[in-house]
Amino acid sequence: MDVAPTRTVRDRGVFAAGAARLAALHPAYFALVMSTGIVSIACQLQGLEEMAEVLLWINLVAYPLLWVLFGARAVLFPRRVMADCRSHQRAPGYFTMVAATGVVGSQLVVLREAALAASILWWVCLLLWVLCTYTIFALLTVRDDKPALADGIHGGWLIAVVATQSVVVLGCAAGADVVGDRDTSLLLLLSFWLFGGMLYFWTIALIFYRYMFFRFTPDDLMPPYWINMGAMAISTVAGTQLATSVQGSTMLEPLTPFVTGLTVMFWATATWWIPLLLVLGVWRHVVRRHRVRYDPLYWGLVFPLGMYSTCTLRLSELLGAPFLSWIAAAFVVAATAAWLLAFLGAARRALELLVLWLRPAGVARDEDRVSAEVWRTGGTPG
Amino acid sequence: MNGTNTYSAADAAVERTEVERSERVATPEQRMRRGKRLVLAGFVVAIVGMVGYCVACLAGGADARVGTALLERPEWLIVPTLGTIALGTLLWLVGSFVFLMAAMDSDSDEEINF
Numbered sequence: 001m002d003v004a005p006t007r008t009v010r011d012r013g014v015f016a017a018g019a020a021r022l023a024a025l026h027p028a029y030f031a032l033v034m035s036t037g038i039v040s041i042a043c044q045l046q047g048l049e050e051m052a053e054v055l056l057w058i059n060l061v062a063y064p065l066l067w068v069l070f071g072a073r074a075v076l077f078p079r080r081v082m083a084d085c086r087s088h089q090r091a092p093g094y095f096t097m098v099a100a101t102g103v104v105g106s107q108l109v110v111l112r113e114a115a116l117a118a119s120i121l122w123w124v125c126l127l128l129w130v131l132c133t134y135t136i137f138a139l140l141t142v143r144d145d146k147p148a149l150a151d152g153i154h155g156g157w158l159i160a161v162v163a164t165q166s167v168v169v170l171g172c173a174a175g176a177d178v179v180g181d182r183d184t185s186l187l188l189l190l191s192f193w194l195f196g197g198m199l200y201f202w203t204i205a206l207i208f209y210r211y212m213f214f215r216f217t218p219d220d221l222m223p224p225y226w227i228n229m230g231a232m233a234i235s236t237v238a239g240t241q242l243a244t245s246v247q248g249s250t251m252l253e254p255l256t257p258f259v260t261g262l263t264v265m266f267w268a269t270a271t272w273w274i275p276l277l278l279v280l281g282v283w284r285h286v287v288r289r290h291r292v293r294y295d296p297l298y299w300g301l302v303f304p305l306g307m308y309s310t311c312t313l314r315l316s317e318l319l320g321a322p323f324l325s326w327i328a329a330a331f332v333v334a335a336t337a338a339w340l341l342a343f344l345g346a347a348r349r350a351l352e353l354l355v356l357w358l359r360p361a362g363v364a365r366d367e368d369r370v371s372a373e374v375w376r377t378g379g380t381p382g
Numbered sequence: 383m384n385g386t387n388t389y390s391a392a393d394a395a396v397e398r399t400e401v402e403r404s405e406r407v408a409t410p411e412q413r414m415r416r417g418k419r420l421v422l423a424g425f426v427v428a429i430v431g432m433v434g435y436c437v438a439c440l441a442g443g444a445d446a447r448v449g450t451a452l453l454e455r456p457e458w459l460i461v462p463t464l465g466t467i468a469l470g471t472l473l474w475l476v477g478s479f480v481f482l483m484a485a486m487d488s489d490s491d492e493e494i495n496f
Contacts, residue, residue: 048439050464333436340432344425344471348478355482 017356023077025069027084028093028156028224030100031299032346033063037103038306039339041110042332045313051336056111063104070097086143088152091136095163098132101125102166109173118174125167132163150214153206155225156300161203162227164196165234172241183251186242190252190259193238197262200231218290221280223301229277230304232270236311239263240318260318267315270308294345302342305335413484420477428470435463 040055074081084090105121108114146152171178171189179185207228243259246252284290309331316324408416438459 046440048436050460051435329440333433333440336436337429337432340428340467340471341425344428344474347471347475348482351475351478352482355479355486358483 018353019076021353022069022073023080025073026093026296027090028096028159028300029069029296030066030096031093031159031296031303032342033059033066033100034096034103034162035299035302035306035339035342036062037100037107038303038310039332039335040107041103042306042309042313042328042335044110045310046329046332048332048336052111055339056107059104059107063100066100085136086139088140088147089154089156091140092157092159094132094136095159098125098128098163099159099166101128102163102170105170106166106173109170115174118170119178122167122170122174122178125170129163129167133160149206150210153203153210154220154222155207155227156222156297157203157207158200158227158231159224159300161196161200161231162234162303164192164199165231165238168193168196168238169234169241172238172245176245183249186246186249186252189245190242190255193235193242196238197235197266200235204228204231218284218288221284223295223298225280226277226301226304229270229273230300230307232266232273233304233307233311235266236263236270237307237314239266240311240314243318263315263318267311270311274308294342294349296346298342298345302335302338305331305338309335410484410488414481414488417477417479417481417484420473420480422477424470424472424474424477426470427473428467431463431466431468431470434466435460438463 036055036059040052040059043049043055044052085094101121102125105118105125108121109118140146168189171185171192176182176189177185179188239259240263243256243263246256246259285292309328312324312331313328316322316328438456441456
């Protein structure tokens with residue numbers, strides 16, 4: 001005789017699956033907030049106010065929710081978290097926490113003119129940046145068994161650059177007097193902008209070397225490769241804001257031509273990447289027929305599109321070049337469409353948990369058995 | 383002979399009922415296909431809505447920039463295009479739900495790609 005599944009058995013199934021997902025939660029999941037935030041800002045700047053507002057509310061839910069999930073993961077699966085911090089593949093993902101904080105702060109300034117919230121988030125952003133930069137790079141440096149360059153480096157490493165520049169963007173948005181004295185604040189923000197640029201050139205040299213001289217399969221071309229462009233796009237936004245903010249500063253105003261020139265170089269570099277990334281995307285999905293399956297790393301593709309739209313609009317304002325705003329408009333359409341696709345993919349992942357709760361017991365899948373094992377071992381990676 | 387004929391008629395009736403029932407109740411594979419079609423339709427509708435919304439807003443902005451008051455931000459297009467996005471999202475979610483529920487009952491390892 002069939003026995004109807006009890007609520008307890010169902011709950012146990014969904015609990016195990018939820019625990020497995022929590023244990024496997026990618027450190028780069030804050031890219032969801034980064035992408036939603038920058039697409040919201042781009043929409044607001046282009047006059048798509050309803051969409052900007054919806055995305056703000058999504059971020060106001062997603063940002064604290066992700067902190068809760070990351071906190072729960074750190075408590076329940078500490079060994080997994082430490083393993084991630086020592087992984088060349090996953091550790092750079094933690095920088096999304098910094099960038100997401102910066103983007104949410106900027107979003108609050110652009111959509112709500114919330115200067116106080118922006119100042120608080122800037123300090124949080126700065127502390128997270130210090131923590132991530134000097135923990136992760138130190139841990140990766142002292143690790144004994146390092147992977148080969150081809151296995152260790154990927155576009156996600158450039159999120160460290162994005163995180164650095166997000167400190168500048170939020171600092172300027174919060175009024176460029178974040179540490180009290182305006183000149184001191186501007187010098188600090190300018191320094192961040194410059195060593196963010198330096199970090200880009202170090203990292204992109206390795207990525208370009210890996211592109212050109214190592215075997216490259218469709219699996220290697222993960223969506224975060226779009227950060228090659230996105231890191232330069234956020235550097236452009238930071239540059240445009242600095243060029244505006246230094247006006248009136250006796251110490252830094254003479255640097256305006258330098259800041260403007262370097263900003264244009266960053267924008268040109270971001271633009272250079274776009275055709276190459278499109279060609280490589282066609283090669284991956286059309287020529288090599290790589291299936292498109294939802295992966296949280298796809299948020300790393302949405303972010304650069306939104307950021308490129310924003311940076312191009314800001315640059316057109318700085319240079320007085322209105323023709324550039326057409327490029328910004330085209331990219332905001334691409335960014336919102338990409339955001340929607342990634343959001344639907346994420347929503348379907350959440351729906352799977354609901355279905356798991358609703359389905360009859362006794363149909364345990366392999367995934368559930370693995371999750372039970374992960375739960376038992378405290379999340380030690382296999 | 384009569385008994386045999388009576389049995390055959392009843393058997394045929396049962397068989398007809400079974401066929402009718404199997405026609406009424408779709409197999410998991412059929413439900414998976416139905417879910418997949420809904421997901422695809424939802425995707426197309428949502429993307430069309432999103433592009434329509436962007437174009438409506440940006441067209442208004444472009445007209446404002448060139449200084450023509452002929453077409454301001456077309457407010458009347460905003461609500462329908464946002465509704466289209468919501469409809470597409472709903473279709474996607476319903477399709478995914480139907481697909482996932484059917485996949486639980488099926489041996490097929492077919493997946494929705496995105």
